[in-house]
Amino acid sequence: MxxxxxxxxxxxxxPGTAFLGIPFRWLGPGAIMVLVAVYGVFWLLARPAGEPVLGHVGQLFGGESVLLYSIALVLVSTLPHVEPIFGGIDHAAIWHRRAAIMATILLLPHIELAANPGATSLGKTLAVVAISGLAALVVWAVLPRWRTMLPAPLRRLVLASLGTRPVQMAARVLGGYERWRGFHRLTGLFLAAGFLHGLLDASAFEAVPALRWSYVVIGGTGLGFYAYRELLSRHFLPHHDYQVASVRPVAPDLVEVALRPLGRPLDFRPGQFAMVYLETAEGWQRHPFSISGPAEEGGISITVKALGDHTARLPDVVQPGMPAVVGGPYGRFxxxxxxxxxxxxxxxxxxxxxxxxxxxxxxxxxxxxxxxxxxxxxxxxxxxxxxxxxxxxxxxxxxxxxxxxxxxxxxxxxxxxxxxxxxxxxxxxxxxxxxxxxxxxxxxxxxxxxxxxxxxxxxx
CATH class of the missing domain: 3.40.50.80 (Nucleotide-binding domain of ferredoxin-NADP reductase (FNR) module)
Structure with a gap:
């Protein structure tokens, strides 16, 4: 037919899971917008007498930036309670990136407006460290998506420049996904520098203690989640030992990897994805992959497309018998x-x-x-x-x-x-x-x- x-x-x-008729995947973004708006109104209403309006607005932008970066750290904490209110960890990751980008944009008016004649030398140094590091992280994160962000004429110019020696040297220095991921883990340290800069140099905090303590709670929450993810999460998140059972090419740029469990297998729902750690000929590599279905002996299979970084070399560096660790599952598709x-x-x-x-x-x-x-x-x-x-x-x-x-x-x-x-x-x-x-x-x-x-x- x-x-x-x-x-x-x-x-x-x-029907999709909802709260009071609102799909769960809308609750998280809505909560972010409300929190940012309420915090901004609070700052405006709490402006100390005699504080210049522009200077106070500049400090407000700094406070909002710390708030958004803290939210971004909460969203990548891998805590199980984050996923339901965003409709999946992949949706939470999208809002993590959006919050980080907006936080970096807010630093521009903060730098321009929030000049403090009484700023400490330590506070100034911390500000430079924070702004430089956070801006570099955001730029590095959006570089792989530059084709979708530039108009066609500029795309042609960028494509022409990719073959030049300086750009190729920069690409070698930056490396691929693994190097970016390692640098990305410094986000919390750059936020800590910016957070301490605010405590040292924000003139509004002396006159209005409520502003200071709300700032401490917000920044402290983000840094607490960062510390949990870097130091503790590995002890609480379930991981499962696997072994590569087979690597089967299904197309010139597509392979299916079957993983056999060595202990308790991953309990997943069809449509979910997992964080897969593979020991390859080039060392351990980590990447999230959608689970393409169950495999023999209670295993799972993942389908890998050569999109770049180590996925392009996967068929050459992964062989049957190699160990693997699978974390998760994640996603609500x-x-x-x-x-x-x-x-x-x-x-x-x-x-x-x-x-x-x-x-x-x-x-x-x-x-x-x-x-x-x-x-x-x-x-x-x-x-x-x-x-x-x-x-x-x-x-x-x-x-x-x-x-x-x-x-x-x-x-x-x-x-x-x-x-x-x-x-x-x-x-x-x-x-x-x-x-x-x-x-x-x-x-x-x-x-x-x-x-x-x-x-x-x-x-x-």
Missing amino acids: TKGPWPMTKVGSR DRHRGTSHQAWIAGGVGITPFLSWLRSLDGELHEDVHFFVTSAGPSPFADEITAAAWNQPRLTVHLVDTEADGRLTPEAVLAAVGTEPRQLSVFMGGPDPMLRQFRKAFRAAGVRRANIHREYFQWR
């Missing part, structure tokens, strides 16, 4: 949170959680599902997905080869599904630009915001 421009195989709710009519959209390596859903099915689907798999060329998982679909009368598979059929569009998805948009749940995984476009189009077509779910694997 065929519909539309792609091959289609026809072989056939639970769960088809059971959807309605009875669902569209699954997988682009490229974004297919991984959907493979996990299919490979973990026990019995028939209870929802009507249209599964769209889009890839440049035939999908390496086409045969497996089609075979699984024969046993699922409520599953319709659409295999979209973009080289032959053109790009998949949101309009084509809605036309193929044929369901009233407000009754439809959409689950997406794939390149960020594609998913942002689809999300916008689905919202315009009437799909409820709470029914659009996506996996943010780009944060990794």
Whole structure:
């Protein structure tokens, strides 16, 4: 049976968790915005008599920056209570980056406006250390995403400069993911320097002790979470010993790694991801990977695409028999949170959680599902997905080869599904630009915001 421009195989709710009708994944961002707004109003209302307005506003920006950096540290603390209120640790990581970027931006007006003639020499030194380190961290974090942040003319200039000797030398100095991750762990130390600078040099604290103590609580909380993550979290978070069972190439830039448990196996829900530590020929390497399904002997499998850094070299440096440690699981990308009519959209390596859903099915689907798999060329998982679909009368598979059929569009998805948009749940995984476009189009077509779910694997 065929519909539309792609091959289609026809072989056939639970609402998302919410609090007072508000999806949990909105509670965290909403709480951040409220906290930032309330803290700003408090600073403005507490301005001491005789304090210059611009100088006080400049100190306010510094206080807000410390607040946002503290929030960013809380969000990456890996505490289990953080994940539910953001709808998954991947969503929390997105807000961690947003909070850090906004905190760094607020440092600019703080530097310009908050001059204090009585500033201490130690406070000035700490300010320079904090601003330099935090700015370097943010710039380094957004460098891999520069293509999405620059207009086309500037992108061409940057691409032309990538082959120059100075840029290549800088790339060697900066290194890849592992070096950035090591430097990123210094975030709390740079925040501590900025926090102490504020205690030493903020003129408003002398006149209004409430400002000082609120600042101490906020900064102390962020630094406390930082200390927990760096010093204690490894003793409380579950880790599981595994061994590499097989490394199977499935495409020129895609491999599946099967891991066999050596002790108690990881208990995961299909669609989740794990923090995987692999001992390779180049030493231990750590990266979060979506779990693409169960493997033999109670193991798990992960699908790795050569996106850069050590993932590009993984087939060469990982061999059967090598040890691995798996932490987690994380994530709340769960088809059971959807309605009875669902569209699954997988682009490229974004297919991984959907493979996990299919490979973990026990019995028939209870929802009507249209599964769209889009890839440049035939999908390496086409045969497996089609075979699984024969046993699922409520599953319709659409295999979209973009080289032959053109790009998949949101309009084509809605036309193929044929369901009233407000009754439809959409689950997406794939390149960020594609998913942002689809999300916008689905919202315009009437799909409820709470029914659009996506996996943010780009944060990794």
